[in-house]
Amino acid sequence: MGLPIPNSKLGMWLFLGTEIMFFSAFIGSYIISRNGSPGWPTDPHVTHINVWLGGLNTFVLIVSSYFVVVAHEKMLVSNFKEARKFIAFTLLLGLVFLGIKSVEYAGKFEHEIIPGKIPETPTEAMFATASRLQRVVDRELAAIFPGSPAADRRTELGNRIASAGNETATTDPKDAPPAGKAATVAQLKALSRLNEAASSLENHVRFGLAMSVTPEQLIEYRSSPTPGQFPAITLADVNSFVESLKKDVDLSPILGNFHPAVPILYGNLFASNYFLMTGFHALHVIIGLIMFLVILAMGSKLAFRHAVVVENVGLYWHFVDLVWIFLFPLIYII
């Protein structure tokens, strides 16, 4: 008695049974949490989900699945050279899939679509923009003063500007800090202005006061906060402040790629689900590619008895395709 299939194929199917439960846990909890979250982000300009890249990847996986089937057919008729050729094509398509996926991931990272990092309300977005601007200042300062502790760099910037204005000030080469990125006085002054703007933005956001509120009024408010005394800050206020900085000729080279934060309601839950599902799927693609590499490494030793190996790896690969067939509409379209 026994099942009418080879043990290895039974093993693969049992494994795929566990895989069905593994992925349906992720997909199922995604559907449920999404349905329980009115206002879930669907605008592709906000989520940076690109239906064309997703569709292209679906096509890539379908073609690769077809090639595995062809490879298995060639194995059954003992045409091993052709079988190897189609497995190599499948391997290539798997790499194309991962390439497109990494382009998508890079886009998400650039816009900080990262679980736990996404502001979900306008207030959170204002704080996020303020801290992003501070990070730009930190990055520029680190490039110019790489040897100094981060806490001292703002003081050093002031000193460098002051000494540049003073012709007689000379520095002993022995005392000179490690040379960082060369910067002209104009660039240093621009950075100093950006630093002031970033601090001002941070203070206004922290106290919830409009950018039109002067520093003196800010101090007045801090000593005795009276609600309604000064106009409240809005996200539009913050965004137009950032726009005015980006339009500044001296600051635009620094702020070229700067995006103010956009609030995404349920963005963190969305990003967690997105990276969990597509990340585990991509891991499965990588493991499949390793299995194809193992088959290709056999070279001319590939023989008829390996047909069942190709069939089993093929079953796994079709399952990876199957998961993507559901992920594509669920993530990219609905």
Added chain:
Amino acid sequence: MADMAHLHGNTYFRVFLALCGLTVLSVVADLLSLADRRIIVAIVLAVATAKALCVMLYFMHLKFESGWKYVLLAPTIVLALALPLSLLPDVGMHYYPQDTRQSREFARLQADGDSGHHSSEPTNSH
């Protein structure tokens, strides 16, 4: 395997073409700006199910396997449904009034939309 004799290259190629056509169909459904999103959801999920059946029945040969496939796969499907179903009453349906920062923000956005005012807080600046 003798049961593979049911299949030959032509069948596989036709299944492949069907899969490509169905993929195009789901992208087209996305591009149609139908008033009711539920129609698009129904279309793309039906298309995905059809594609999944094509892959399982033909590429994975399940159509030609004997009874063991039911014994092996039926329990996994039951267990696969268990987690989503256990999340449903709480996370999916909220049997209690929801009060989170997201639900408050959503209510504010809805109120802004209903009163016809443009929100002073644009949700997308670029």
